[in-house]
Amino acid sequence: MAKRKKGENETVGKVAIYPGSFDPITYGHIDIVERTLEIFDKVIVAIAENEEKRPLFSVEERVQLVRAFFKDAPKVMVDSFKGLLVDYVAKTNAVVIVRGLRATSDFEYEFHMASMNRSLNTHVDTLFMMTSKDYFFVSSRTIKEVARLGGAVEGLVPDLVVRRLKEKFKLPVTKRKQLGWDD
Ligand code: PNS
Numbered sequence: 187m188a189k190r191k192k193g194e195n196e197t198v199g200k201v202a203i204y205p206g207s208f209d210p211i212t213y214g215h216i217d218i219v220e221r222t223l224e225i226f227d228k229v230i231v232a233i234a235e236n237e238e239k240r241p242l243f244s245v246e247e248r249v250q251l252v253r254a255f256f257k258d259a260p261k262v263m264v265d266s267f268k269g270l271l272v273d274y275v276a277k278t279n280a281v282v283i284v285r286g287l288r289a290t291s292d293f294e295y296e297f298h299m300a301s302m303n304r305s306l307n308t309h310v311d312t313l314f315m316m317t318s319k320d321y322f323f324v325s326s327r328t329i330k331e332v333a334r335l336g337g338a339v340e341g342l343v344p345d346l347v348v349r350r351l352k353e354k355f356k357l358p359v360t361k362r363k364q365l366g367w368d369d
Pocket of ligand 1: 234236303
């Protein structure tokens with residue numbers, strides 16, 4: 187595919203959009219970003235505001251966590267979007283949407299979403315990437331559940347995310363006293 191030009195001289199190359207809720211980002215997501223960069227010149231991590239999903243982290247917090255991880259990766263851009271993904275894609279010079287597939291159970295939802303996006307905009311294609319075997323069981327939903335119940339999520343999400351999860355799920359001081367934690 188031909189390289190596209192942005193502005194007068196700047197050649198951006200092939201750009202992929204990796205959309206999601208990233209509530210919060212996991213090493214499964216990070217693995218997909220890193221492998222996408224082996225195929226594309228740049229990846230835009232596009233974080234959906236998705237307030238109806240009642241996210242644990244605000245969109246600003248999610249953007250901050252992803253940016254912090256990729257601060258030294260000039261080929262990764264982190265952004266947020268509201269509304270339809272296809273409308274966001276149309277505003278960028280991305281050539282494809284990338285989504286990770288963990289198991290066949292992900293397939294139906296992903297197939298519907300990719301088909302709907304393509305029906306909304308025939309130029310928008312979705313590329314699926316198999317999750318690495320080390321992260322098959324990792325999802326933002328299970329990470330939040332384990333963290334909320336006091337389980338260890340170290341090694342599955344970046345250290346900063348571990349710290350933020352601990353802050354979010356910290357019991358109030360009165361409850362800690364009731365449990366005798368602070369005595
Ligand atoms: O990480 P997630 O929650 O599986 O990501 C889902 C996401 C954000 C990619 C999807 O919900 C989305 O694209 N939302 C934007 C609204 C939209 O375009 N909906 C129509 C697609 S069926």
